Amino acid sequence: MPGVSLPPFPDDLPTVPLLVIDYALLQAGDEHEIQSLWKAATELGFWYLKNHGADAAVNAMFEMGARTMKLPLEEKMKFEQGDRGISFGYKFAGANATDASGALDSVEFINVSKDDALAYPTVVHRRYPSTVEDYMESAVRPFVSKGMEVNETLMGILNDRLGLPPRTLAGLHTPEEHSGSEARCIKKTPESQPESPDKPAIGAHTDFGSLSFLHNQLGGLQVLPPGTNEWKYVKPLPGHAICNLGDAMAIFSAGILRSNLHRVVPPPKAQALFDRWSLVYFTRPGNSVSLAPLTDKSSLVAEAAVRASENQYATNVTAAEWFARRIQNQRIKNRKGPETWMASRGTEHKREAN
Numbered sequence: 001m002p003g004v005s006l007p008p009f010p011d012d013l014p015t016v017p018l019l020v021i022d023y024a025l026l027q028a029g030d031e032h033e034i035q036s037l038w039k040a041a042t043e044l045g046f047w048y049l050k051n052h053g054a055d056a057a058v059n060a061m062f063e064m065g066a067r068t069m070k071l072p073l074e075e076k077m078k079f080e081q082g083d084r085g086i087s088f089g090y091k092f093a094g095a096n097a098t099d100a101s102g103a104l105d106s107v108e109f110i111n112v113s114k115d116d117a118l119a120y121p122t123v124v125h126r127r128y129p130s131t132v133e134d135y136m137e138s139a140v141r142p143f144v145s146k147g148m149e150v151n152e153t154l155m156g157i158l159n160d161r162l163g164l165p166p167r168t169l170a171g172l173h174t175p176e177e178h179s180g181s182e183a184r185c186i187k188k189t190p191e192s193q194p195e196s197p198d199k200p201a202i203g204a205h206t207d208f209g210s211l212s213f214l215h216n217q218l219g220g221l222q223v224l225p226p227g228t229n230e231w232k233y234v235k236p237l238p239g240h241a242i243c244n245l246g247d248a249m250a251i252f253s254a255g256i257l258r259s260n261l262h263r264v265v266p267p268p269k270a271q272a273l274f275d276r277w278s279l280v281y282f283t284r285p286g287n288s289v290s291l292a293p294l295t296d297k298s299s300l301v302a303e304a305a306v307r308a309s310e311n312q313y314a315t316n317v318t319a320a321e322w323f324a325r326r327i328q329n330q331r332i333k334n335r336k337g338p339e340t341w342m343a344s345r346g347t348e349h350k351r352e353a354n
């Protein structure tokens, strides 16, 4: 958090060398930078993004998050997301499973819908704690708008590289259509007893939507690189966002774009004594969008769909249904057994090697 001096990320841990993409160069149409983005998006599905211009909005959001998490639990619980597959609202630590055995997560977060942030003070989906509403115009809306702009720019470039007609992906993520797009501020508090360094605070998952624009300061985020079984840390770099692709982009592109498994473990070593804060803007397709490969819009996607195993990316559901299923089945209240965890999975279990 601003004002707190945090121990550096340890230099003796396995980290994944993400490509650094310069947002200003992308905006200028720099071919080399566009090529780097394509490489990152197709190989790992994660990259750093610098020069994004979101710092002021990010800091304001962390301030909003700090005030919100300081509210009494009883107050936060009035805005709880519930067990019916709705994401917007507050999630208490321990509401979700992190694996098939039903181990509990250890993060609390507040999710604010893009639709509510843009329409405020009109309520589209729900109300939020007073601290969130107080910051809606000064922090949440600017952060949501910035996240929308960055993700739309990245998506436009990927759209063209996929050989899709101009603005095809943009048309599946219009600002007007209601969607699961949301801003999330996450807090992980150290436990009273030291935790095992590889106990998931957020279980292994692929992101549910299209593009995630993430900001964190302490370590803990890990990815499982393709074809390996060793989790690697993503080292936080000051001023650099971490961007990653979600399932919807893997599905639309028939697997050309990668939605990679990741998880959050306690901050490593000396960092473990500190609260870990992170912030994400998730772009998700409009609620009515069918999740299926865009084979009739791009020959590249059509060829990839032929190479994919049969029905690998045929979901037969809308984005709203996909999203609700995943959220609902990770809630521990809904757990019947390991099958509930399996029912919360995305595209990851359908791939050959992770």
Ligand SMILES: O=C(O)CCC(=O)C(=O)O
Residues within 6 Å of the ligand: 184, 186, 202, 207, 214, 216, 220, 221, 262, 263, 264, 278, 279, 280
């Ligand atoms: O906190 C982080 O660094 C990542 C969070 C995350 O993966 C998520 O909320 O989907």
Ligand SMILES: [Fe+2]
Residues within 6 Å of the ligand: 205, 206, 207, 262
């Ligand atoms: Fe994630």
